[in-house]
Amino acid sequence: xxxxxxxxxxxxxxxxHLMGKQFRSLDVNWQKTLHNFTISDFDSSIKxxxxxxxxxxxxxxxxxxxxxxxxxxxxxxGKLYVVDSIDRSKKHISLYLAFGDKYLVFExxxxxxxxxxxxxxxxxxxKLGIEPLTKDFSKNWIxxxxxxxxxxxxxxxxxxxxxxxxxxxxADEALWYARIHPLSISSQISGKKILKLHEGIVKVLSESxxxxxxxxxxxxxxxxxxxxxxxxxNVFGKQGENCPRCEGLIFKTKVAQRGTHYCPKCQVKxx
DNA sequence: AGGGGGGCCTGTTCGC
DNA sequence: TGCGAACAGGCCCCCC
Numbered sequence: 001x002x003x004x005x006x007x008x009x010x011x012x013x014x015x016x017h018l019m020g021k022q023f024r025s026l027d028v029n030w031q032k033t034l035h036n037f038t039i040s041d042f043d044s045s046i047k048x049x050x051x052x053x054x055x056x057x058x059x060x061x062x063x064x065x066x067x068x069x070x071x072x073x074x075x076x077x078g079k080l081y082v083v084d085s086i087d088r089s090k091k092h093i094s095l096y097l098a099f100g101d102k103y104l105v106f107e108x109x110x111x112x113x114x115x116x117x118x119x120x121x122x123x124x125x126x127k128l129g130i131e132p133l134t135k136d137f138s139k140n141w142i143x144x145x146x147x148x149x150x151x152x153x154x155x156x157x158x159x160x161x162x163x164x165x166x167x168x169x170x171a172d173e174a175l176w177y178a179r180i181h182p183l184s185i186s187s188q189i190s191g192k193k194i195l196k197l198h199e200g201i202v203k204v205l206s207e208s209x210x211x212x213x214x215x216x217x218x219x220x221x222x223x224x225x226x227x228x229x230x231x232x233x234n235v236f237g238k239q240g241e242n243c244p245r246c247e248g249l250i251f252k253t254k255v256a257q258r259g260t261h262y263c264p265k266c267q268v269k270x271x
Numbered sequence: 272a273g274g275g276g277g278g279c280c281t282g283t284t285c286g287c
Numbered sequence: 288t289g290c291g292a293a294c295a296g297g298c299c300c301c302c303c
């Protein structure tokens with residue numbers, strides 16, 4: 001489940017291959033992958049345009065082609081990588097793009113991943129919240145903005161229009177770090193715990209990027225290892241095990257339709 | 272405004 | 288053992 005750190009790592013990985021290149025062709029095996037454009041849109045707006053930049057916004061990988069942006073969202077199982085030739089034995093290649101003497105491949109078992117065409121970044125900016133690894137995401141920002149919402153904190157963390165890039169795994173880990181119960185109402189959590197949460201979010205995301213970057217040398221040819229591989233998880237998937245901090249037993253429940261892991265002993269509901 | 276549920280998908284795990 | 292059911296989840300959309 002690629003979240004911000006995995007998307008960042010993949011972005012950097014493909015970037016070094018794509019900068020300054022031009023796509024020659026697009027081959028689509030699963031039509032729904034193209035969310036809001038067609039092959040003929042590709043031919044007229046993307047094909048033969050120079051890739052000026054490759055960057056990440058929230059969980060989107062964005063290719064800046066000057067006039068347009070091509071956006072890629074990996075969703076659950078999307079894998080994006082560069083190869084010298086297409087492996088026809090792979091069952092789940094949704095599409096691939098040819099450039100130079102290489103291919104940018106999008107492989108996606110569950111077919112949730114999508115490619116988009118945007119005429120600029122404004123549309124995404126209007127839908128997406130603050131980037132948690134920028135200085136805009138300050139202690140004051142989180143104090144003010146959790147206070148004015150009355151939402152279950154885990155749902156709020158998963159809301160991409162609030163803070164972007166956090167998914168199910170990092171939400172659980174950040175809440176554990178701050179000793180906050182996932183069902184706590186955001187406006188009722190003490191300022192002290194909210195500051196811990198801020199610290200936890202920055203910590204789990206940035207440490208994961210760091211580990212991804214060092215543990216795995218090059219994702220380009222072997223993206224399969226991106227995921228939980230590089231993470232030190234404290235609660236996610238640890239139901240039934242002891243809390244690494246307090247000897248409590250980690251419990252799994254559902255919050256906002258998602259599997260949610262926490263320690264009932266040290267993540268108490270009332271702030 | 273916020274919460275719940277369904278849909279999109281397929282490989283894996285679970286239960287009878 | 289073998290089969291179908293349930294589960295996994297990021298995001299969108301609809302409903303209350």
